[in-house]
Amino acid sequence: MTIHEQQILVVDDEPQIRAIIGFVLESRGFNWIEAANANQAWSIFNENVIDLVMLDVMLPAVSGIELCKRLRAVSEVPIVLISALGDEEDRIRGLEAGADDYITKPFSPREVGLRVEAILRRLNTAGSTIEAEGLGIDSPSGEVTFGGQKMTLPAMEARVLEILIRNYNCPVTFVDLLNTVWNTSETVGGREMVRITIHRLRSHLRNLGVRDNFIESVRGSGYRIRKPPESHDLLQGCNEL
Structure with a gap:
């Protein structure tokens, strides 16, 4: 269709x-x-x-x-x-x-x-399942799987999660999220729109048993899914969207 x-x-x-x-x-x-x-x-x-x-x-x-x-x-x-x-x-x-x-x-x-x-x-958009730390999301259905459990996310939450996973360990800015997810560069109210979507997304992932700090806030910039601290990996290979 x-x-x-x-x-x-x-x-x-x-x-x-x-x-x-x-x-x-x-x-x-x-x-x-x-x-x-x-x-x-x-x-x-x-x-x-x-x-x-x-x-x-x-x-x-x-x-x-x-x-x-x-x-x-x-x-x-x-x-x-x-x-x-x-x-x-x-x-x-x-x-x-x-x-x-x-x-x-x-x-x-x-x-x-x-x-x-x-x-x-x-x-x-025809898509496939992408994964980070055992959390997989199917695009475009928005179905998330983790530890044998499944959940379908609302459209924008699914899109935000997909972008964060595709940029694993790399910060994604508020502006990039607004442009990519909401097709707008409007910053008035835009940051709060992103914050609320992230808050709802974190809540859904928490219900699946995903670690609390899976999505990390990058002060004054945006968000990222950061590798667990014990991996000791430096941020590298991060490109602009």
């Missing part, structure tokens, strides 16, 4: 916003379904195969944040929040609810299209 055969659910209580997003998606060859509120969106999600959800934060009755939490509790479908609330705390709240990306209004239609394409392209 190509990315343009996949189906996107657009949830917004403003018809004109749904129409704009729908036009952008159609112009890029995507299929899409629209919903005006959380209850309608929940029904559509459970009755159809949905590959990505674009979700307004400020929905009537049940908020977009609450719907995001409900969707994340039952599915690893990529979720992109769209909101006029663009403060760092608002972004953090959305990402902590389980969103993979956060776009603020007013938005660039071209940016929306590019972000959707980037997420779905990563999910459909």
Whole structure:
């Protein structure tokens, strides 16, 4: 299945916003379904195969944040929040609810299209299992294996882990992660988006029994999966992404 055969659910209580997003998606060859509120969106999600959800934060009755939490509790479908609330705390709240990306209004239609394409392209890129210290991840499924256990990670967490493993023992900067995973160079709120994704990823890996310091913070720079201290290996062979 190509990315343009996949189906996107657009949830917004403003018809004109749904129409704009729908036009952008159609112009890029995507299929899409629209919903005006959380209850309608929940029904559509459970009755159809949905590959990505674009979700307004400020929905009537049940908020977009609450719907995001409900969707994340039952599915690893990529979720992109769209909101006029663009403060760092608002972004953090959305990402902590389980969103993979956060776009603020007013938005660039071209940016929306590019972000959707980037997420779905990563999910459909033919890949293979890569491994570090017994932890393997299958791309693009996002299935992680460790010590005989398996877990499927949300899209962005899986992509971050894949990048860190491919750059094993080498620091990966915030900017590199933003460019590679989220297809953006926006630093306002971007670092916090990366931090929250890393926090969730660490929590998932901890549940699999992976060592606590598997993903190491590199102060002021980014993150790396560092070889255990007992290996006494020097950092070498580290290249820019």
